[in-house]
Amino acid sequence: MSTIDDTHDPAASSWVPGADDHPDFPVQNLPLVVFSHGDVAPRIGTAIGEQVLDLTALAQQRLLPEAVTRALAERTLNALFALPGAARSALRHAVFLHLTSASNRDRVRAHLVPSAECDLHLPFAIGDFTDFYVGIHHANNIGRQFRPDNPLLPNYKHVPIGYHGRASSVRPSGTPVIRPKGQSRAPEAETPEYGPTRRLDYELELGVWIAGENPLGETVPIAGAADRIGGLCLLNDWSARDMQAWEYQPLGPFLAKNFLTTVSPWVVTAEALAPFRIAQAPRPAGDPRPLPYLWDEADQAGGALGLDMEVSLLTSAMREQGLPAHPLSRGPASNMYWTIAQMIAHHTANGCNLNPGDLLGTGTISGPQASAFGSLTELSGGGKDPISLPSGETRGFLENGDELTLRATASAPGFRPIGFGACTGRVEPARL
Numbered sequence: 226m227s228t229i230d231d232t233h234d235p236a237a238s239s240w241v242p243g244a245d246d247h248p249d250f251p252v253q254n255l256p257l258v259v260f261s262h263g264d265v266a267p268r269i270g271t272a273i274g275e276q277v278l279d280l281t282a283l284a285q286q287r288l289l290p291e292a293v294t295r296a297l298a299e300r301t302l303n304a305l306f307a308l309p310g311a312a313r314s315a316l317r318h319a320v321f322l323h324l325t326s327a328s329n330r331d332r333v334r335a336h337l338v339p340s341a342e343c344d345l346h347l348p349f350a351i352g353d354f355t356d357f358y359v360g361i362h363h364a365n366n367i368g369r370q371f372r373p374d375n376p377l378l379p380n381y382k383h384v385p386i387g388y389h390g391r392a393s394s395v396r397p398s399g400t401p402v403i404r405p406k407g408q409s410r411a412p413e414a415e416t417p418e419y420g421p422t423r424r425l426d427y428e429l430e431l432g433v434w435i436a437g438e439n440p441l442g443e444t445v446p447i448a449g450a451a452d453r454i455g456g457l458c459l460l461n462d463w464s465a466r467d468m469q470a471w472e473y474q475p476l477g478p479f480l481a482k483n484f485l486t487t488v489s490p491w492v493v494t495a496e497a498l499a500p501f502r503i504a505q506a507p508r509p510a511g512d513p514r515p516l517p518y519l520w521d522e523a524d525q526a527g528g529a530l531g532l533d534m535e536v537s538l539l540t541s542a543m544r545e546q547g548l549p550a551h552p553l554s555r556g557p558a559s560n561m562y563w564t565i566a567q568m569i570a571h572h573t574a575n576g577c578n579l580n581p582g583d584l585l586g587t588g589t590i591s592g593p594q595a596s597a598f599g600s601l602t603e604l605s606g607g608g609k610d611p612i613s614l615p616s617g618e619t620r621g622f623l624e625n626g627d628e629l630t631l632r633a634t635a636s637a638p639g640f641r642p643i644g645f646g647a648c649t650g651r652v653e654p655a656r657l
């Protein structure tokens with residue numbers, strides 16, 4: 226896994242105006258993105274302040290390491306994430322040098338474009354998407370709504386629970402959220418009905434972009450699992466709770482989840498996150514020790530992340546009244562019962578192959594208090610206790626016109642904070 230080096234120096238300064246004070250994208254971050262600008266086909270770039278630097282063009286001009294030149298000519302990051310980690314690290318160092326030193330400044334500056342003028346695309350051709358359930362407070366809260374007597378099932382503390390999601394409906398931030406239609410059964414009703422969901426919700430999650438590949442039949446040992454983390458993003462696992470409650474037994478989520486999953490377009494790399502690794506919170510006394518294939522001391526010592534995540538909501542009425550987005554929750558990503566390396570080791574424990582550009586979701590990350598609940602159904606007690614908004618409106622679940630935004634910032638003493646950018650979606654009425 227990546228180490229701390231000169232690219233994390235908090236005193237490092239970029240010549241790009243505004244970059245040093247940028248809340249998300251100072252030169253210590255350098256997230257990867259697939260973008261297009263004007264008539265040019267999608268290409269690979271990095272964020273620096275409010276600009277995107279065209280890495281595809283820099284590679285064509287032989288300003289980047291030979292090892293990444295071919296991968297940077299692609300329209301997705303899959304080829305780059307198939308390379309050994311050393312190649313991505315070399316790329317980071319080269320880009321860092323270009324953006325902090327004067328030597329090639331004029332040649333590099335010619336390949337900056339304002340982010341606001343770019344279309345940001347899905348960064349990978351996603352082969353597979355798996356969503357986990359490692360937010361233990363969320364698992365408790367949701368479990369209580371679905372099974373009041375038995376919120377946490379007996380396997381939870383032994384197995385990182387997950388299910389296979391759908392890759393075709395993962396889309397980048399800004400994609401409209403078309404209210405899904407589906408089958409559900411009202412609590413008092415005898416028969417189900419089909420129609421637009423009445424319980425549309427979001428889920429605050431981290432997304433993990435897989436690097437490298439393990440052949441089918443080969444496991445990834447827990448000690449090597451962190452090397453498979455290529456980068457992270459924000460992930461909103463939009464959920465139709467009425468459909469979910471009716472369909473989830475016995476095989477788990479299906480149409481309640483696969484109508485759309487939104488990811489932030491910037492890939493915050495494992496290299497950039499090196500200073501923000503923290504110890505995994507110790508398991509509460511009495512919890513079982515995981516089986517050896519899930520346990521690694523180094524992972525426990527540095528396999529969690531010092532990340533703060535937040536959710537905000539802007540309704541149509543708030544937009545019309547000129548009100549700012551209203552914060553719904555804020556909390557640390559450390560509320561995960563399993564580390565990302567444990568998720569990867571478990572996913573491959575049977576020989577399942579993970580490929581470059583595969584996407585893992587952590588599951589909703591909620592804190593123990595309501596101020597850190599990562600979904601609306603938790604905040605509103607399953608809709609029974611709607612939350613109040615500055616516009617005078619209330620919300621049990623999302624209404625048409627509601628715009629939901631996820632954000633996250635990594636910070637650590639002695640380092641410059643870096644951010645993930647926004648992961649946004651606005652709800653549109655169901656299609657006829």
Ligand code: MN
Pocket residue numbers: 356357428430462586588589
């Ligand atoms: Mn989820």
